Amino acid sequence: MDAKTASPTDAVADSTPAAIFNIERHALHxxxxxxxxxxxxxxxxxxxxxSNxxxxxxxTELMFTANKCGSSxxxxxxxPEDAIAWTPGEKPVIDRELCTVCAGCVxxxxxxxxxTVGKDYTAREVLAEVEKDYIFYRSSSxxxxxxxxxxxxxxxxxxxxFELCREHGIATAIETCGYVPWSHYEAVIPYLDHVLIDVKHTDPEVHYEGTGVDPARIQDNVRCLARTGIPMIVRVPVITGFNDSPEHMRDLADFIVDAGVTEIHLLPYHSLGEVKYAGLFRDYPAEGTRPPSAERMRELLQILLDAGLTASIEV
Ligand code: SF4
Ligand code: SF4
Structure with a gap:
């Protein structure tokens, strides 16, 4: 799918309970x-x-894992929708236009x-899941x-x-792309302990080409979040041919320093999400993209360190 032709309008604001597609315990990064x-x-x-x-x-969406299929x-x-085409001995093919996600095939x-991917949870239901690892939070901050x-x-x-987490002594963090109105952050900030925010490109045209949106709102939110004093890390997915040039990384370092952020992590591109596109019956838009070399990653890291930032590579 081309970011420029995609229609990123499916997200719905203000939903309580929330649609959740995964809860992962014991994460370290x-x-x-x-x-x-x-x-x-x-x-x-x-x-x-x-990759998600x-x-x-x-x-809610239907996901198909081909290597689990026994072709029965x-x-x-x-x-009930005649959405599945199947030839004996082969894998089924699903017509997404016809599928109503009724879960009959599941x-x-x-x-x-x-x-099916996606389930509604209330905040209290999520808290019940989160509380299971309270002992680990205490021992590891x-x-x-x-x-x-x-x-x-x-x-x-x-x-x-997060208000419930505060009441229960559980620290909170958001991992955000930055592209929401500032008022959304204002509602969460009273209960927020850490921010991880993505910055993908400094050039508006290139950013639009790769993500489907202009970066101005994201940049404004980075500046505003930095001013709150809440501990914050900027994360940069490093995508070969998109944002991995030394020139761009120097521009990005200038922006980060100017915004008042001190810590930045680089995340090299990987193709682990490719299999999920097949499972969702979508084409993989990054087909043919290679991970950046270790040498290029070290070069980019050095640019950030030279700019006086606390910088590291996440793998
Ligand atoms: S979820 Fe329902 S409509 Fe969709 S392919 Fe499966 S059985 Fe058909
Ligand atoms: S911000 Fe980009 S990488 Fe992150 S979930 Fe949205 S589309 Fe995926």
């Missing part, structure tokens, strides 16, 4: 200490390298090849991180969840 990651559905961006395509749409064809008879498949998708689209849910 998305905020301090040991964390529980809560992934919310819905994102206003369409980054061509996105199941987080882009707010609605039982799903075909279970589909129940019918004996191998679990189909699943960890907590809960909401991610996505773009979690701040559903900011009222997050404010409610």
């Amino acid at each position: 998305d905020g301090p200490g040991i964390r529980t990651l809560v992934f919310l559905k819905g994102c206003p961006l369409r980054c061509f390298w996105c 395509p199941e987080g882009q749409l707010r609605r 064809g039982r799903c075909v008879g279970a589909c 129940t019918a498949c004996p191998n679990g090849a189909f699943e 960890g907590g809960v991180t909401v991610s996505g998708g773009e979690p701040m689209v559903q900011y009222k849910f997050i404010a409610e969840l």
